[in-house]
Amino acid sequence: MTDKPVLTLRDLSIEFPTPKGVVKAVKHLNLTIQKGRRVGFIGESGSGKTTTALAVMQMLAEPGRVASGTIDLSGTDVLALSEEEIRKARLSRIAYIPQGAMNSLNPVMRIEPQLWDGIIAHEGNMDRAELKRRSDEALTSVGLPAHTGTLYPHELSGGMKQRVCIALGIILNPDLIIADEPTSALDVVTQRQVMQTLNDIQAQIGSGLILIGHDMGLMAQSVDELAVLKDGELVEHGTVKQIIEAPKHPYTQDLISSVPLVGGESFLNPERNAQAPKRASNEPLLRFENVRKDYGPVTALHPMSFALQGDTPQIISIVGQSGSGKSTMGSIMLGFNPPSQGRVLFEGQDVATMSAAQSLEFRKNVQAVFQDPYSCFNPFYRVNHALKFPFKQFGLAQSEAHTQKAMEAACDAVGLDPDLVLSRYPHQLSGGQRQRLIVARALMLSPKLLIADEPVSMVDASLRATILSNIYDLKDKYGISILYITHDLATAYHVSDYVMVLYKGHVVEAGPPKEVIGQPQHPYTQLLIDSIPWPDLNRAWGGGRDDWDPASLEAEAERAGAVYRGDVAGFELAQV
Amino acid sequence: MTDAPITRSERRQQKRLKRFDNPWMNPKLIWGAGLLLGIIALGLIGRVLWDPELVFTGSATLKLPPVGFENLRKQPGVWSNPLGTDGGGRDMLALIIIGAPNTLFVGLLASLIGMSIGIFLGFSAGFVGGRTDDTIRVLADVMITIPPLLILVVFQSAFGDVTLTMMALLIAGFVWQSPTRLIRAQVLSMKQSGYVQMAQLSGASTSHIMFREMMPNLVPYLFGSFIASVTTSIVTAVGLEVLGLGPQRIPTLGRTIYEAINAGALIQNLWWWWGIPTLLLATMFIGLLLINLGLDEVSNPRLRKLS
Structure with missing residues (x-):
C-alpha cells in the first residue's frame, strides 16, 4: 500500500x-x-x-x-x-x-x-x-x-x-x-x-x-x-x-x-399458551383442492392440495424465489385471484361461491399483511382510518370509545405509542411503524388466519426482528394461524412449524423447518441455502467452493423429485 | 437547528418557507382565482351600479370611443358611456357586464356536465373492465380525434338560435373524453394499490372503495382536469360565437367580437369594440392558466420551489 x-x-x-x-x-x-x-x-x-x-x-x-x-x-x-x-x-x-x-x-x-x-x-x-x-x-x-x-x-x-x-x-x-x-x-x-x-x-x-x-x-x-x-x-x-x-x-x-441465522439463537421467546379460537365446524380452516393457476400459457402454480386444520395455532412458511408462485398462492387464499382449476375451501365453504354474508365472515376471519407498508394506507386519511374502518365494518365496534380503546390496546401490543401514531398521516410514519400498525390492525380483528406476504422485506433490517416477533405473538398470544410467505429462509427457520419450499410452482421440499432448512436434501433447497450471505467470516459464501455453478444445480433441481420430510399435526400436504 | 443567532435574511427566508407550507396558499392559485372572481364580481356589481338595459337599447351615439380617446370623427368619449359604444349604439360597459359572466357560465356549465360524464364513465371503465372498458375506451379515443368545432358548426347551424344552456350541453358532448381517460388510468393504477386491497380485506363495498378510498385521492386530478376543460369549453364557445353561431339575442364576449368584425370595426379603427372583449377573454384564460399551474403545485409537491 x-x-x-x-x-x-x-x-x-x-x-x-x-x-x-x-x-x-x-x-x-x-x-x-x-x-x-x-x-x-x-x-x-x-x-x-x-x-x-x-x-x-x-x-x-x-x-x-x-x-x-x-x-x-x-x-x-x-x-x-x-x-x-x-x-x-x-x-x-x-x-x-x-x-x-x-x-x-x-x-x-x-x-x-x-x-x-x-x-x-x-x-x-x-x-x-x-x-x-x-x-x-x-x-x-x-x-x-x-x-x-x-x-x-x-x-x-x-x-x-x-x-x-x-x-x-x-x-x-x-x-x-x-x-x-x-x-x-x-x-x-x-x-x-x-x-x-x-x-x-x-x-x-x-x-x-x-x-x-x-x-x-x-x-x-x-x-x-x-x-x-x-x-x-x-x-x-x-x-x-x-x-x-x-x-x-x-x-x-x-x-x-438483527440478521437471523439458520440454527443460530432464536430472536423469539416462545411461550405457547394461546388456544385457537373455538370453531363451530370440524372442517379444516383452509383447504386447497387441486388448486392450479395459469397466467396465459405459463403455469404459476401446479395442482396443489393441502389442509390446514387450525385447531392449534401454527405458522406455515411458504418459501421460494421470485416467480416461484408463492405470492400467487397468497392472493388465491385471499380470494383476490380465482384459481384456474380446483377449489379453495374456507371451513368447508368454497371461497369462489360465497354469498355476501359468508363473504363478509370470510373477510373477517382471513386477514393479511402485505409486503409494502408504504402503499397500505390511504394517503388521504389519518392512519387510524385503516384500523377503525374494518373494525366497524365487521360489526365489532360497540361504541366510538370502545373502538378507540381497542385501537390503543392493539397499538400497545405491537409496541407503538397510540398517542403518537394514531392521529398521524401515513407519510409521517416510518415503514416499520406502518407495518406494525398493519399487524395491529390484524390483531384488532382477531381473524382465524393471517396471510403474511413478505411482511418484512421492505423494512429496515434493524426492525425486521421486532416486526416478526410481533407477528409471532399473534400466534402465541392470540391464537391466530399464520401463513408466512417469504424468500428469507433464516426467518422461516425460526418462526415456522412447517415449511414448504416452492420452485417454479411445485413443492420441492416440505416438512418441519429443522429438517428442511437445517439439513436440506433437495438440490434446490441446498442452492437457496448456499446463496445466503452469512454475517460470519468463518462461514464463507456457499462453503467457499469455487466451482459453484447455479445453472447446473438448477438443472439438477428440475430433475429431482419432491422430498417430504415428515409431517406436523394439523397440517396435511398431499404428496404428488 | 444552529446555535448561531439567525440573521434577518434567514428569518425572512424562514417566514417565506412557512407560508409555503400550505400548498393551497401559493401565489399562482391566489392570482388566478382573483382574476376569475374579479370577472364574476364585475358582472354582479355591474348589474347593480350600471344599467344593464343599455345592452339592448341603442340609445347612445354610435361608435363612441372610451373616455379620454377620440374616434375618427373626432368625437370624444363621454362619461355616460365610459368604455364607448358599438356600431349599434349599445354601451360597451353594459355589454361586458352581461357578456363576460355569460361566457364564463357556458364554460363552467359545459365542463361541469362533461366532468360528471367523465367521472361516471372513467370509474365504470376502470372498475368493471372487460367489454365495458373496451367500449368506453374506444368511444373516448374516437371522440378525441374529432375536432369539436367542425361538428358543432353543423349542429348549431341546424339548430338556428340556441340558448346558453343548450350551447353548454352541446359543448359538454366534446369535453368528457379526456377526464374519462384520465380517471380510468388513475382508477386502474389505484385498484392495484395496497390501500384498496386493504379496504377489500376490510369488507368494503365497491361504492365505498370508489367514493371513500379512491375519490379523495383523485381530487387534485379532478380539479386540474376541470379547469382544463373549462378552458376548452370557453375556447369552443367563443369560437362558435365569433363565427356567428352562438345565441343570437344574448350578449356574450364572442358575439360582440363577431359583430365588430362584421361591421368592419378593424378597418374603421374602432379598437374598443373588439379590443375590450378580447382583453377580457385573455384575462379569463390567464386566470384559468394560473389556477391550473397553482393546482399542479398542490398535487405535485416536487414543483414547489425553494426560493
Missing part, C-alpha cells in the same frame, strides 16, 4: 436546504480508501450512504450541496473541478453502478452501442472494430457471452442486466467503482453470482470499490473494510473482521444481531 489512496474524504458535510430548514445528510465524514480495497458503506435508508457516493461524482440532486470538507480522488480535488473536467472524470476515473439496473439501460438501444457511448465520450471516435473488441472484452469479463451485446435490454434477465451495468462501469478501468446496492432487486442466487462477478473484476483491474448496502451478511462476504453510517455520521470504521467480531458501537451491534 505505498500508493496514494484512491479516495480521501476529509471532514465532508453535505446539506439539503428544505422548507423545514437545512437537513444535514452527511456530517463531518473522514474516510480513506486505498487502492484495491473494497469498502462497504452500511446503514439504514437515510443514513447518507448514497449521498456521500453521489457527492464524490458531483452528482448531488438539487438543492443538495457540499457544505464543508474536501474530496480527494487520487490527488485531484473533485470539488474544484469544472463541469467539463468532472464529466471527463466520471466513468473514466469513478464509475457508478446504480441500484436499479432494470431501469438504467436504454430500452430502445442494443447493449453494444450503450457500451460504446462511454468510450466515445471519453476517448473520441474510433474504429468500429476496435469498439467492438473492447465491448466484447468487457462483456466477457463479467461472464456474459459476447453476443449479449447485440441484444436489447428487455431480452436479458435481471441478473444479466446488472452485469451489463457492471461491464459499463469497468469498461474504462476506473480508479474507483461505486456500487449502490447493486443486488437489492435480485434474489439470493443471482445476488451471489453478481457479487462474485463484481469482486472478480474489481480484483482484476485493481480499483477501489465502494459497496453501498444494508445487508450485514452481504457485506461480510464481499468487502475488506466496513464503514457504518447512522444519520449522516460515521459511527464505526474498521476491517470487516474487527467489526463483525468485536463491534464497538451499539448501532453496529444491533445491525449484526
Whole structure:
C-alpha cells in the first residue's frame, strides 16, 4: 500500500436546504480508501450512504450541496473541478453502478452501442472494430457471452442486466467503482453470482470499490473494510473482521444481531399458551383442492392440495424465489385471484361461491399483511382510518370509545405509542411503524388466519426482528394461524412449524423447518441455502467452493423429485 | 437547528418557507382565482351600479370611443358611456357586464356536465373492465380525434338560435373524453394499490372503495382536469360565437367580437369594440392558466420551489 489512496474524504458535510430548514445528510465524514480495497458503506435508508457516493461524482440532486470538507480522488480535488473536467472524470476515473439496473439501460438501444457511448465520450471516435473488441472484452469479463451485446435490454434477465451495468462501469478501468446496492432487486442466487462477478473484476483491474448496502451478511462476504453510517455520521470504521467480531458501537451491534441465522439463537421467546379460537365446524380452516393457476400459457402454480386444520395455532412458511408462485398462492387464499382449476375451501365453504354474508365472515376471519407498508394506507386519511374502518365494518365496534380503546390496546401490543401514531398521516410514519400498525390492525380483528406476504422485506433490517416477533405473538398470544410467505429462509427457520419450499410452482421440499432448512436434501433447497450471505467470516459464501455453478444445480433441481420430510399435526400436504 | 443567532435574511427566508407550507396558499392559485372572481364580481356589481338595459337599447351615439380617446370623427368619449359604444349604439360597459359572466357560465356549465360524464364513465371503465372498458375506451379515443368545432358548426347551424344552456350541453358532448381517460388510468393504477386491497380485506363495498378510498385521492386530478376543460369549453364557445353561431339575442364576449368584425370595426379603427372583449377573454384564460399551474403545485409537491 505505498500508493496514494484512491479516495480521501476529509471532514465532508453535505446539506439539503428544505422548507423545514437545512437537513444535514452527511456530517463531518473522514474516510480513506486505498487502492484495491473494497469498502462497504452500511446503514439504514437515510443514513447518507448514497449521498456521500453521489457527492464524490458531483452528482448531488438539487438543492443538495457540499457544505464543508474536501474530496480527494487520487490527488485531484473533485470539488474544484469544472463541469467539463468532472464529466471527463466520471466513468473514466469513478464509475457508478446504480441500484436499479432494470431501469438504467436504454430500452430502445442494443447493449453494444450503450457500451460504446462511454468510450466515445471519453476517448473520441474510433474504429468500429476496435469498439467492438473492447465491448466484447468487457462483456466477457463479467461472464456474459459476447453476443449479449447485440441484444436489447428487455431480452436479458435481471441478473444479466446488472452485469451489463457492471461491464459499463469497468469498461474504462476506473480508479474507483461505486456500487449502490447493486443486488437489492435480485434474489439470493443471482445476488451471489453478481457479487462474485463484481469482486472478480474489481480484483482484476485493481480499483477501489465502494459497496453501498444494508445487508450485514452481504457485506461480510464481499468487502475488506466496513464503514457504518447512522444519520449522516460515521459511527464505526474498521476491517470487516474487527467489526463483525468485536463491534464497538451499539448501532453496529444491533445491525449484526438483527440478521437471523439458520440454527443460530432464536430472536423469539416462545411461550405457547394461546388456544385457537373455538370453531363451530370440524372442517379444516383452509383447504386447497387441486388448486392450479395459469397466467396465459405459463403455469404459476401446479395442482396443489393441502389442509390446514387450525385447531392449534401454527405458522406455515411458504418459501421460494421470485416467480416461484408463492405470492400467487397468497392472493388465491385471499380470494383476490380465482384459481384456474380446483377449489379453495374456507371451513368447508368454497371461497369462489360465497354469498355476501359468508363473504363478509370470510373477510373477517382471513386477514393479511402485505409486503409494502408504504402503499397500505390511504394517503388521504389519518392512519387510524385503516384500523377503525374494518373494525366497524365487521360489526365489532360497540361504541366510538370502545373502538378507540381497542385501537390503543392493539397499538400497545405491537409496541407503538397510540398517542403518537394514531392521529398521524401515513407519510409521517416510518415503514416499520406502518407495518406494525398493519399487524395491529390484524390483531384488532382477531381473524382465524393471517396471510403474511413478505411482511418484512421492505423494512429496515434493524426492525425486521421486532416486526416478526410481533407477528409471532399473534400466534402465541392470540391464537391466530399464520401463513408466512417469504424468500428469507433464516426467518422461516425460526418462526415456522412447517415449511414448504416452492420452485417454479411445485413443492420441492416440505416438512418441519429443522429438517428442511437445517439439513436440506433437495438440490434446490441446498442452492437457496448456499446463496445466503452469512454475517460470519468463518462461514464463507456457499462453503467457499469455487466451482459453484447455479445453472447446473438448477438443472439438477428440475430433475429431482419432491422430498417430504415428515409431517406436523394439523397440517396435511398431499404428496404428488 | 444552529446555535448561531439567525440573521434577518434567514428569518425572512424562514417566514417565506412557512407560508409555503400550505400548498393551497401559493401565489399562482391566489392570482388566478382573483382574476376569475374579479370577472364574476364585475358582472354582479355591474348589474347593480350600471344599467344593464343599455345592452339592448341603442340609445347612445354610435361608435363612441372610451373616455379620454377620440374616434375618427373626432368625437370624444363621454362619461355616460365610459368604455364607448358599438356600431349599434349599445354601451360597451353594459355589454361586458352581461357578456363576460355569460361566457364564463357556458364554460363552467359545459365542463361541469362533461366532468360528471367523465367521472361516471372513467370509474365504470376502470372498475368493471372487460367489454365495458373496451367500449368506453374506444368511444373516448374516437371522440378525441374529432375536432369539436367542425361538428358543432353543423349542429348549431341546424339548430338556428340556441340558448346558453343548450350551447353548454352541446359543448359538454366534446369535453368528457379526456377526464374519462384520465380517471380510468388513475382508477386502474389505484385498484392495484395496497390501500384498496386493504379496504377489500376490510369488507368494503365497491361504492365505498370508489367514493371513500379512491375519490379523495383523485381530487387534485379532478380539479386540474376541470379547469382544463373549462378552458376548452370557453375556447369552443367563443369560437362558435365569433363565427356567428352562438345565441343570437344574448350578449356574450364572442358575439360582440363577431359583430365588430362584421361591421368592419378593424378597418374603421374602432379598437374598443373588439379590443375590450378580447382583453377580457385573455384575462379569463390567464386566470384559468394560473389556477391550473397553482393546482399542479398542490398535487405535485416536487414543483414547489425553494426560493
